[in-house]
Structure formats: C-alpha cells, structure tokens
Amino acid sequence: MSPRRVRAESDAVGRQDRPLRITVDGEPVDGVEGQTLAGVLLAADRLAWRRGRSGAPRGVFCGIGVCFDCLVTVGEDRDVRACRRRARDGDEVTTQSRAPGGLVDRNEPTPPPTEK
Amino acid sequence: MTHRDIVVVGAGPAGLAAAEGALAAGARVTLIDSADQPGGQYHRMLPEAYEATRPEALQHGWTAFQRRLRRVRGHPDCAWWSESSVWALERPDPAPDRDSDLDRDPDRDSDPDRDREQPRPPRVHVLRGPADGSGRRRTTLEPDALVLAVGAHDRVLPFPGWELPGVFTAGAAQALAKGERVVVGDRAVIAGTGPFLLPVAASLLEAGAQVLEVLEANTPRTVARGWSQRPWQLAAQAGKSGELAEYTALLLRHRVPYRTGRTVVEARGDGRVEEVVTARLRPDWSVVPGSERTLAVDAVCVTHGFSPQLELPVAAGCALRGTLGGEFVAVDDDQATSRPGVYAAGEITGVAGAPAARAEGALAGWRAAGGDPDTAAVRRLRRSRDQGRAFAERLARAHPIGAAWPGWLRPETVVCRCEEADYASLCRAAADPAGSAARVAKLATRAGLGPCQARVCGPTVAELNARLSGAPADREAEGLPVPAPHRRPLAQPIRLGELAAAPQPPHQP
The missing domain is CATH 3.50.50.60 (FAD/NAD(P)-binding domain)
Structure with missing residues (x-):
C-alpha cells in the first residue's frame, strides 16, 4: 500500500479537516490545511517528486529540513523544502530535476554558495 | 546587569x-x-x-x-x-x-x-x-x-538502496505521524540502533501502520552491557525509563518483534522500496553470512543515532x-x-x-x-x-555504531545522496595519495558538495576516507585550508534578493 493520512473520523487527536487544493506540474492534488507540501504529496500517494543527478527519483528522506531531497518549486520560488513549507490553497508546485537534459532541467539548482 | x-x-x-x-x-x-x-x-x-x-x-x-x-x-x-x-x-x-x-x-x-x-x-x-x-x-x-x-537530526549510515523513495529517517516517520498525521506506509520495518527506534514504532502503530519488525543492530550483549553499568544512575532518569517501558508494552501488545543483532542491509525496488534484506550482525556489525532474509515492505525507517x-x-x-x-x-x-x-x-x-x-x-x-x-x-x-x-x-x-558496517556497502552504493557519489569513487580517491586528504577527496568525488552541504553524509565520508586512506580525517592538503566539517557560513539558505534587501529593525510588529 502506501503513505496516507490517518482518517479524521478515527483520529485519536480529534481533528478537523479543511480541504485545500494545490497543483503539482499542473495536476490538482488535494490535501488539508496545516499539512506541509511533503505531507500533501505523500498522503496523495506521491512518494517521489524530485530527480537526482542520475535521474533517480527522490521524495522525503529526513522530514525535518536537513537533507534537501524533497526540494520543489512553489510559484516562482525554487528550492523550497517541501517538508518545511505549509501548503496553501492554490499553491502551484513544480517538480525539479538535477538530471542533465532532464525533463525540467531549467530547475537545476544553482551551485551551493558556501564552497570555494 | x-x-x-x-x-x-x-x-x-x-x-x-x-x-x-x-x-x-x-x-x-x-x-x-x-x-x-x-x-x-x-x-x-x-x-x-x-x-x-x-x-x-x-x-x-x-x-x-x-x-x-x-x-x-x-x-x-x-x-x-x-x-x-x-x-x-x-x-x-x-x-x-x-x-x-x-x-x-x-x-x-x-x-x-x-x-x-x-x-x-x-x-x-x-x-x-x-x-x-x-x-x-x-x-x-x-x-x-x-x-x-x-x-x-538522525544519523543514517548508507546501505544499498537507501536512496530509494520509501526509505525514511526514523525522525521523518515520527515527524509526519506526530506533526501532521501522515503515516509513511502500511508495512514498515524500523531499523538501526538506539532507544529512538521505540517511539517511532509506537507512532507508526498508533497511526495504524503495520510494523513488521523493529531491528536493533547491536547484539543483546552490547546493549545490556551498556545499560547495566552503574545501574543506580538509571533511577534518576525514571521518567525516560518509564516512557521506554510504555513503548515496549505497546510493541508486545501489537506483537511486533523487537530483534537485536539484526539490521536492514539492503533496500530494493523499482522506483520505490518494495523489499528489504535483513541480516544478522556480529557485535562489530559484520554480517553473518547466510543469515539474510527478504521481507516485502512499503516503508523503511532508519536511524543510527543523532x-x-x-x-x-x-x-x-x-x-x-x-x-x-x-x-x-x-x-x-x-x-x-x-x-x-x-x-x-x-x-x-x-x-x-x-x-x-x-x-x-x-x-x-x-x-x-x-x-x-x-x-x-x-x-x-x-x-x-x-x-x-x-x-x-x-x-x-549501549548503542554504538559497529566498526564493520562498511561491509554492507557495494561499489555502486550511493554514499553522498545529493551528488550520488558512490563507494567506489570514495575508494578510488582514497587510493590516490594526493586524493586522500579530505579536501581533495571531496573535490574529486563531489561527496558533501550538494544541497545538504554534507549534513547527511559528512561524518560517514570522513570516516570512510580516514579508514580507506589510513590517514586521519583532518589531514591537510597542500594549498587548501584544513578540513572544517561543520563549517557552513550560511547556516540556512538565503535568496540573493533577500540578501540584497535592506535589513529591517528587529522589533517592529
């Protein structure tokens, strides 16, 4: 099976779900308010959305903003850590790839600035 | 004052x-x-x-x-x-x-x-x-x-297939379950070392996932020896011990096996994790030949300390x-x-x-x-x-990292996730006498130069490089500054526009 959100009706924390909708490469994806973009994507059964240098698929690894595996473009903002950014209704998310000649290589991240 | x-x-x-x-x-x-x-x-x-x-x-x-x-x-x-x-x-x-x-x-x-x-x-x-x-x-x-x-954050040692989607740090699984009620999979294995394996298992069980096994890599002897030294000190941490006892009871209730001296040595799958290979480990974490078992999973949660x-x-x-x-x-x-x-x-x-x-x-x-x-x-x-x-x-x-863990690496195993630098490239760099200094190895393999800035692979690459070359991790290379593994002058990413914008006074609403 796959990642999913605990059903609100049976959730021990007693929560309210307010739906929101984002688009991912133009396709609508439904989530609930308060989720991170990574949470929305995972719960919609998208385990991977970024491609590494070899083209290998990547999604969430560390979940707390350390590994940068889950980077996406949100609107005009490139390289947003999906695990740290709360989704907002209407967010336009574009996936990124570091593969040379990959489908979306316009999103090749700029080289990190801190190494000489 | x-x-x-x-x-x-x-x-x-x-x-x-x-x-x-x-x-x-x-x-x-x-x-x-x-x-x-x-x-x-x-x-x-x-x-x-x-x-x-x-x-x-x-x-x-x-x-x-x-x-x-x-x-x-x-x-x-x-x-x-x-x-x-x-x-x-x-x-x-x-x-x-x-x-x-x-x-x-x-x-x-x-x-x-x-x-x-x-x-x-x-x-x-x-x-x-x-x-x-x-x-x-x-x-x-x-x-x-x-x-x-x-x-x-979690330290995770590399193993073949650890870069597959569906392999998470234990902390990620915990953060998603606790922080937004997302459970990372339905058939999960939790592996690595340390008491943190238990709360993560508890979180996944609570969120309705099936936890197939919790695998502590250290042998019962190592764990027991570590915990039993000076037991009177443990009493002072009664709160922590009580919390751990609760998790253990939960595992028993859900009949989740907690195995020691065993770990995930490989994750496999086509585009996402579909199965893991687990193996029995000796106290130094060398794999006991013939002890490998394959298990169908859709999530693997790993931690080897912090x-x-x-x-x-x-x-x-x-x-x-x-x-x-x-x-x-x-x-x-x-x-x-x-x-x-x-x-x-x-x-x-x-x-x-x-x-x-x-x-x-x-x-x-x-x-x-x-x-x-x-x-x-x-x-x-x-x-x-x-x-x-x-x-x-x-x-x-009680929960050390066993010295023989690199035994489960293969030449093509990714060590640096960002740059996909593999074990073979690290071995090659270390074999070259000029390349074995940490700075040179980094430039030759690109390990540690990706977006995460070596937060994930840094300690691993330093350890492997030191072992493979027989030189200390902080060996200098001529003409290059000494290695400074935690030096990241920009501690968090900042956009150029933000850097160019005028700073604002701190306490305006």
Missing part, C-alpha cells in the same frame, strides 16, 4: 527551558525557531489548522510542556519569533575595515587569542517568513548573551569535544561554551533526551541572564544535568 537581552535559538525542550530560565532571572528574551510552533522535534505539535481537541494523545509530559509554554509565551518580556531562521552568526571583529566575517579564513577563526578584547556574543542574522520563501524579512539582533539549543546541528556553534567559534558518539559542543558547569556570552543546551552538547535537555536549558538561560550561580535551584539543575550526561554516556555505550 538587570534586563539583559538574551536570544535563544531553538524552541524545543532545551530552548524553551532556557527562555524560561532567562526570564526568571529578569532578562528580555527573543525565542527563535524555524518552525511555526514551539516544541521542537520532541514536542512536535499538530498544526493549528487541525483544531485538535485531544492533542495530548500523542505527547509525553504534555501538561508540564503546556504550562512552560504559557509561562514563556505569555511573559511580557518574551518575544516569540516563529518561522524564523538564523542564517548566520557574525562574530565581533576587531579589524575596523570589516563589518562581516562571513568569508573569513578558517585558520584565523581558530586563533584563540584573536577576540580576547571582544566579550560580546556574535550578531544574530535572522530571516523571518515561510520556509525557503522569497522576500522574508531580514533582521539582525545584538544580544548580551546567546543560548544555542538547535538540536540534532548528529548535532553544529553549524551555528561553529560559526560562533565554540570549541567542540570528541566523544564516543561523535563531536558535540564543549560546555562548562554552567553550560557556557568557550566563547564569551555564548551558551549551549540540549542535543548539541550530547544526546541525552528531553529531561536532560530541559535541565541544561534552564541552567543556560538562567546563567546567560546573569542569574545567581549558587542557589539551591541552580545546584539542583546541575545535578539533574549531570545525571543526564551520565545517561547520554550510557546510551552511547
């Missing part, structure tokens, strides 16, 4: 206690965290939008935490800065022609005599706004003292100390670091869990604010902190 300005970075158990301690000593406090809610990883809260009526269902020590939170956030002298990232610490520089030390040569940084005349802590550069957004507000704080309580987030302490110039479990910030009896006005608390000083982090934080905050060093309460905090430290040492002994 009344009304000192204290900046606390990190609002987990240590940072929150530091804020409380500093406020109690009469200071003004700015409490900064990158998340939108306080609590850190340990007390990770549900989003406000969930309007949870029973949030305590997922928390330990919720009442005490809420009480502390109210005292801190409700205090008139406390400014709570959520969604705020400290992207740089700028040390006071005696040279008149410089106003920034962001590009300073690390050799100069290590000169202990440089800032003897400069007792002030570093300037704190903050970005305020949604994570990795553009147009966040840039501002600078100049506190009288700084408390760093930035915490740690890496402290050291970029801010290193930027502040704090000395580190080497321990069994790796490098941590060195602190004195009052949680003061080697730099004047800079204090440290929580997992960056040693991984000892939330109770110890709270004691360290309270002590750091109180002393940073100039509180009396010799009251009964302070002595109690020191005792509690010392018990925490003893607990940390015991933990490190």
